[in-house]
Amino acid sequence: MRVLERLDEIRERLAGISDPVRLLQEIFAYAPFGLQVYRADGHCLLTNKAFRDLFGSEPPPEYNILHDDIAARMGMLGLVQRAFAGETVQTPTFWYDPRELQQVHVTEGRRVSISITLLPLFGGSGAVEHVALVFKDQTEETLAREQLEAALRARQDFLSIAGHELKTPLTSVMLNLHAMDVALQARLNIDDDRVLVRWQALGRELRRLDRLVEQLLDISRITAGKMPLIPERVDLGELVREVVDRFWSPSMEPGIIDVKQTGPVEGFWDRWRLDQILTNLLSNAIKYGQGRPISVEFGPVGPEDGSDVSIAVRDRGIGMSPDVLGRIFDRFERAVTDREYGGFGLGLWIARQVVQAMDGTITAESEPGRGSTFTVRLPRGARPPAV
Numbered sequence: 001m002r003v004l005e006r007l008d009e010i011r012e013r014l015a016g017i018s019d020p021v022r023l024l025q026e027i028f029a030y031a032p033f034g035l036q037v038y039r040a041d042g043h044c045l046l047t048n049k050a051f052r053d054l055f056g057s058e059p060p061p062e063y064n065i066l067h068d069d070i071a072a073r074m075g076m077l078g079l080v081q082r083a084f085a086g087e088t089v090q091t092p093t094f095w096y097d098p099r100e101l102q103q104v105h106v107t108e109g110r111r112v113s114i115s116i117t118l119l120p121l122f123g124g125s126g127a128v129e130h131v132a133l134v135f136k137d138q139t140e141e142t143l144a145r146e147q148l149e150a151a152l153r154a155r156q157d158f159l160s161i162a163g164h165e166l167k168t169p170l171t172s173v174m175l176n177l178h179a180m181d182v183a184l185q186a187r188l189n190i191d192d193d194r195v196l197v198r199w200q201a202l203g204r205e206l207r208r209l210d211r212l213v214e215q216l217l218d219i220s221r222i223t224a225g226k227m228p229l230i231p232e233r234v235d236l237g238e239l240v241r242e243v244v245d246r247f248w249s250p251s252m253e254p255g256i257i258d259v260k261q262t263g264p265v266e267g268f269w270d271r272w273r274l275d276q277i278l279t280n281l282l283s284n285a286i287k288y289g290q291g292r293p294i295s296v297e298f299g300p301v302g303p304e305d306g307s308d309v310s311i312a313v314r315d316r317g318i319g320m321s322p323d324v325l326g327r328i329f330d331r332f333e334r335a336v337t338d339r340e341y342g343g344f345g346l347g348l349w350i351a352r353q354v355v356q357a358m359d360g361t362i363t364a365e366s367e368p369g370r371g372s373t374f375t376v377r378l379p380r381g382a383r384p385p386a387v
């Protein structure tokens with residue numbers, strides 16, 4: 001309706017011009033966007049200069065848009081037909097090279113990325129007499145987007161390949177080191193002390209490397225949307241104690257990690273990923289905890305009394321200022337640059353992605369010099385379907 005009103009208005013104004021057809025002709029010829037008019041039988045009647053500049057040629061007389069095989073291949077022919085049946089349509093952006101047409105032989109042309117608006121023009125009887133096409137040249141934008149996507153894919157592939165290539169020899173070195181560790185310790189006498197110290201340092205550095213490689217692999221899995229979660233029945237109490245025990249070393253004061261369970265905490269979660277989150281939080285609490293007591297408190301929470309579980313890991317160490325706190329879940333964000341606190345600023349980003357994939361939340365509270373509390377809240381999850 002709106003268009004008709006405007007058409008009337010345009011007609012009225014054009015009536016004041018001595019040669020309105022001439023004016024439209026000029027506009028058509030010099031418009032900065034490609035224009036084309038088709039007859040109802042699909043044959044081209046007119047093209048303008050911008051059209052010829054865009055495509056590098058114009059369609060030969062035998063060309064029929066209703067049989068355009070490129071449009072057919074791109075899934076656009078249906079839209080073209082709808083325009084010829086009387087509907088105004090807009091195509092998505094697609095690549096088009098007239099030289100690729102099978103229906104007719106075109107030797108001159110360019111490959112362009114375009115979107116088209118198709119406007120049916122009705123005759124006195126109400127039937128479609130012509131269809132006008134307006135072309136938007138998107139070549140530059142599409143090329144830029146495709147280049148960016150290709151660069152992101154290349155980075156993604158590199159991360160994934162490098163991660164896997166590093167991981168294989170590293171796993172083998174670590175396994176051998178562990179086997180030799182056992183053998184060496186059994187044969188050690190007091191003079192071998194220095195060897196042992198170096199041996200242990202080697203183990204530590206390798207574990208560091210292994211952690212980085214694992215984190216790089218996780219980044220590429222998460223950004224590629226390929227991080228499968230495999231839920232199974234987990235007793236969180238058992239898992240927490242298992243993780244805490246793993247951190248225990250003879251140099252630690254007994255009872256420095258206090259574990260408190262406030263209720264039953266069984267659920268269906270991906271055990272390995274849950275272990276990874278807890279390990280990350282606890283290793284941070286130890287790393288930034290200045291040797292002061294750490295507490296891990298967990299139990300049921302939620303409106304239906306225990307529909308969720310929450311796990312809070314609290315340290316009394318260096319803490320963080322509010323502006324730092326706002327950034328720690330971002331990738332490669334580290335508040336401390338000291339090598340004493342080795343790390344890459346990836347652990348919490350990964351932890352947050354995993355928790356979110358489990359429909360949970362992870363939050364942090366902290367005060368400089370007084371310590372930090374990280375709280376993970378997770379729904380108990382549903383029993384996975386039997387396979």
Ligand code: ADP
Pocket residue numbers: 280284285288289315317318319320328333334335336342343344345346347348349371372
């Ligand atoms: P990193 O491997 O560097 O520790 P994380 O992603 O686990 O990486 O943590 C990001 C940053 O958040 C750390 O570099 C540190 O600055 C800060 N941070 C994390 N946990 C704590 C904590 N318990 N106390 C103080 N700062 C912390």
